[in-house]
Amino acid sequence: MKTICVIGIGYVGLPTAAMFASKGHKVIGYDLNEKAVNALNRGEIIIEEPGLGDLVKKVVSQGNLSAQTSCPKGLDAYIIAVPTPINEDKTADMRFVESAVNAIVPCVRKGSAVILESTSPPRTVEDLMLPILAKTGLKIGEELYVAHSPERILPGKVLEELRTNSRIVGGINQKSSEVVKSLYESIVEGEIFITTSTTAEMCKLMENTFRDVNIALANELAKMSEELGVNCWEVIKLANQHPRVNILSPGPGVGGHCIALDPWFLVEKSANAKLIKQSRINNDSMPMFVLNKIESILNGLEGKTVTLLGVTYKPNIDDIRESPVMHLWKMLEKEGANVKVCDPHAGEKINNNFDIYSACENSDIIVLGVNHDQFADIDFSLAAEKMNGCSVLDTRNFLNEQEIEKAGLKYYLLGKGN
Numbered sequence: 001m002k003t004i005c006v007i008g009i010g011y012v013g014l015p016t017a018a019m020f021a022s023k024g025h026k027v028i029g030y031d032l033n034e035k036a037v038n039a040l041n042r043g044e045i046i047i048e049e050p051g052l053g054d055l056v057k058k059v060v061s062q063g064n065l066s067a068q069t070s071c072p073k074g075l076d077a078y079i080i081a082v083p084t085p086i087n088e089d090k091t092a093d094m095r096f097v098e099s100a101v102n103a104i105v106p107c108v109r110k111g112s113a114v115i116l117e118s119t120s121p122p123r124t125v126e127d128l129m130l131p132i133l134a135k136t137g138l139k140i141g142e143e144l145y146v147a148h149s150p151e152r153i154l155p156g157k158v159l160e161e162l163r164t165n166s167r168i169v170g171g172i173n174q175k176s177s178e179v180v181k182s183l184y185e186s187i188v189e190g191e192i193f194i195t196t197s198t199t200a201e202m203c204k205l206m207e208n209t210f211r212d213v214n215i216a217l218a219n220e221l222a223k224m225s226e227e228l229g230v231n232c233w234e235v236i237k238l239a240n241q242h243p244r245v246n247i248l249s250p251g252p253g254v255g256g257h258c259i260a261l262d263p264w265f266l267v268e269k270s271a272n273a274k275l276i277k278q279s280r281i282n283n284d285s286m287p288m289f290v291l292n293k294i295e296s297i298l299n300g301l302e303g304k305t306v307t308l309l310g311v312t313y314k315p316n317i318d319d320i321r322e323s324p325v326m327h328l329w330k331m332l333e334k335e336g337a338n339v340k341v342c343d344p345h346a347g348e349k350i351n352n353n354f355d356i357y358s359a360c361e362n363s364d365i366i367v368l369g370v371n372h373d374q375f376a377d378i379d380f381s382l383a384a385e386k387m388n389g390c391s392v393l394d395t396r397n398f399l400n401e402q403e404i405e406k407a408g409l410k411y412y413l414l415g416k417g418n
Contacts, residue, residue: 001025002183003075005107007100009036009067011257011319012117012151013081014045015052015158019187021059028075029067030103040067048318048345051159073107077183080104081117081151083257090264092121094128101132108136113145113179119204119258120148121265125172125197145176148197149184150204155256155317166190170200208262209276214248215259216279219286222250222415226293232415233397250415252369252395253286253324255313260322287328290367290395290414291335297391297412298364302336305388307363310370311343311350318345325369344374357386364389366409371398380407 002025006017009029014036021027031037039046043060045053059065071078082096097118104114114133116125125148130140138144148170153161167188171177177194184192195203218236225232236247254260263280266273291301298304313323320326332339341350342359356375360366360383368375375398384390384407392404395414404411 004077005072005075006079008082018055019162021065023186027065028072030071037067049158071103071107074109077113078104079115084118086261086264091268092265101129105135110143116148117151122198122201141173145179147171147176147180148200167192168200170195170197205262208259212259212263213279216282218248218250225415226417229417252290254283255323257321287324291331304364305338307359307366308341309368310372315371360386363387365391367393371396380404
């Protein structure tokens with residue numbers, strides 16, 4: 001049994017803390033967010049993730065998990081799981097990591113391990129963390145073990161993937177890697193691979209960049225298909241019959257705290273990341289592409305009412321970070337449109353969150369932004385009765401075209417040309 005501090009009890013840190021606590025470790029979550037800390041100490045959570053609420057309630061009641069707003073001293077391991085956002089100029093904002101490492105300095109003891117889970121630019125451990133940790137007076141790699149072990153989890157399946165996915169541990173030396181690998185073996189059933197800290201940083205970034213580049217290809221196909229009078233969804237379906245082709249799905253953009261941000265870390269660090277940069281630009285352009293499509297359908301946006309169904313960055317989760325539909329929402333309002341939103345998962349994270357049919361009242365167009373399961377059973381006849389207009393734009397190829405047109409509405413599909 002180890003004593004562990006998880007710094008940052010959000011979408012990554014809280015499930016990680018709960019998993020370690022479920023294996024008998026004594027875990028303290030350290031976060032400056034008093035709302036999150038107080039909720040955790042009551043055995044409650046303030047994020048949406050299947051199974052997490054029950055697990056947290058259980059391990060808190062067992063006394064294995066608690067939270068506080070100060071960094072605890074003298075523990076076996078300190079796991080940093082804080083955000084790494086980007087600045088306006090697309091460079092990495094490392095303030096939270098730097099602050100977390102500084103907070104750790106007076107708390108570690110001989111034999112402690114410091115583990116960075118936050119996705120970070122290459123050489124963050126070497127160039128940012130180690131100079132700060134040197135202030136401890138401990139011999140780095142001999143008395144204080146340091147490593148990067150990036151998470152590989154999918155929102156909606158976090159607990160399962162924490163347990164079953166393989167993991168990379170990049171230590172600053174072999175001893176650090178072995179100590180940290182031993183810790184994660186208590187919660188990870190998948191294989192754990194040892195490498196250097198910088199290689200581990202590059203691996204996580206390339207995993208997300210791989211997805212981003214491939215989504216950019218799909219989004220570019222959608223744009224070309226509208227230009228050339230082709231249905232990109234049919235192209236994808238048929239092209240993917242080839243045994244070595246797997247084109248992904250287009251959409252209104254790429255969001256979330258990983259894929260939408262991580263490639264910029266590589267662009268910042270390397271002048272050779274040209275394809276990566278162009279892919280980011282392409283994916284970031286999709287909200288504007290959707291905006292222009294809405295404007296074309298409505299013959300203008302000023303004074304029009306747009307219903308947005310779904311604003312989180314992906315289906316069936318509550319996370320709105322870097323959501324392209326949130327960007328679309330702001331752009332629509334800037335162009336003079338009245339926007340009414342329905343998102344059953346976003347809850348209080350957004351203002352004026354309507355139910356489906358209230359959101360359709362006096363609407364000129366319904367735009368499906370996120371394919372939440374709840375939107376599979378919309379009664380479009382009822383929606384049509386409440387609308388001013390007769391248009392539905394599906395950005396996810398999710399809605400039933402026949403049912404929509406049977407209700408007297410006009411169906412438009414992102415990536416389908418005339």
